[in-house]
Amino acid sequence: MNCILLPAAHFSNDSAQINSVAQIAHINKVLAAKMGDTLKIGQLGGNLGTAIIEHITPESIQLRNVQLAIKPPPKxxxxxxxxxxxxxxxxxxxxxxxxxxxxxxxxxxxxxxxxxxxxxxxxxxxxxxxxxxxxxxxxxxxxxxxxxxxxxxxxxxxxxxxxxxxxxxxxxxxxxxxxxxxxxxxxxxxxxxxxxxxxxxxxxxxxxxxxxxxxxxxxxxxxxxxxxxxxxxxxxxxxxxxxxxxxxxxxxxxxxxx
Structure with a gap:
């Protein structure tokens, strides 16, 4: 995964939540990310951007400071x-x-x-x-x-x-x-x-x-x-x-x- 994509329902104001088992495993095992690290994310059907990891549990990852200002590449x-x-x-x-x-x-x-x-x-x-x-x-x-x-x-x-x-x-x-x-x-x-x-x-x-x-x-x-x-x-x-x-x-x- 070169970015983490989430459906619109997982965003709220400038925060977002990751619940996918595969995405959580990738963040923990491949990226070895921890609280405070910045992730490349995107909203399905929307823009790309970044977010900061606020909290990590085995079942979910909470993100803050979500910034989605980059348009997806043209088809x-x-x-x-x-x-x-x-x-x-x-x-x-x-x-x-x-x-x-x-x-x-x-x-x-x-x-x-x-x-x-x-x-x-x-x-x-x-x-x-x-x-x-x-x-x-x-x-x-x-x-x-x-x-x-x-x-x-x-x-x-x-x-x-x-x-x-x-x-x-x-x-x-x-x-x-x-x-x-x-x-x-x-x-x-x-x-x-x-x-x-x-x-x-x-x-x-x-x-x-x-x-x-x-x-x-x-x-x-x-x-x-x-x-x-x-x-x-x-x-x-x-x-x-x-x-x-x-x-x-x-x-x-x-x-x-x-």
Whole structure:
């Protein structure tokens, strides 16, 4: 945890209270904090800041002099549509995407998604994983997460309304690399110079897509790639190596961070 996030109900004027067992254990064992020390805290859905530890018990930690004046970092302008992965990697993926600042996450069914994944108790713990990601990324605004259990109806009936710019689908066998795709999207924008347009003083602006589809282990099948293509989704690859879903997510989203 790089900050301690608390719901609004845990704040009162310039004081706050920590009741979470995990947060108390982190403060005691990892931070080795004591009374009088300053903590980095934040209000879920609000601002970030600091507070001073006033009192510590095994069940709770009382804070004083709460100062919340720092706005959370901006979100990445992207929606990640992720084929529901194996339950044991779902936690890491939700944490990573939250920490990276993804705005919207859509967990979708795919041909290679096992039906049992949708019955996993991990799906009932998404808020828990989001909190871990927010505390890792020092953010307070949770991504919006939705579940889509039917691939074809989602792509045919809803996808077009969700794409605000462009959409890509990560596919190791795509003919176009992600870098080539970005080069194609680069616009040359002339800048004004004393009221005149000077071509020599132009800036290149890369237009990043607003949505990216990333498959689970095994990737997308040809039918899914073709169906996405009918909605304008461009298949791109990020190199000759076949990556795990976690690696692919982080490699792709790194472009938005930059």
């Amino acid at each position: 990445l302008g992207i929606t990640v549509v992720l084929a529901l992965p194996r339950p044991k990697v779902l936690r890491r993926l939700i944490m990573d995407m939250t920490a990276l600042g993804v705005h919207d996450i859509i967990l979708i069914n795919s041909y290679r998604t096992q039906k049992s994944y949708w019955q996993s108790p991990m799906l009932s713990r998404l808020n828990e994983f989001v909190l871990e990601g927010l505390q890792q990324g020092v953010d307070t605004i949770a991504p919006r997460i939705s579940l889509q259990k039917r691939f074809k109806p989602f792509v045919e009936d809803e996808l077009a309304h969700l794409i605000t710019n462009r959409a890509i689908v990560a596919h190791p066998y795509g003919a176009l690399s992600f870098s080539q795709y970005l080069q194609q999207q680069t616009l040359v924008t002339p800048e004004k110079n004393e009221g005149l347009l000077a071509e020599s003083e132009s800036s290149n602006k890369t237009i990043l897509p607003s949505m990216v589809f990333i498959g689970a282990e095994g990737g997308w099948i040809d039918y899914e790639i073709e169906l996405l293509a009918t909605q304008g989704c461009q298949a791109v690859h990020i190199g000759p190596r076949i990556l795990r879903t976690e690696a692919a997510v982080n490699a792709m989203l790194g472009q938005w961070l930059l």
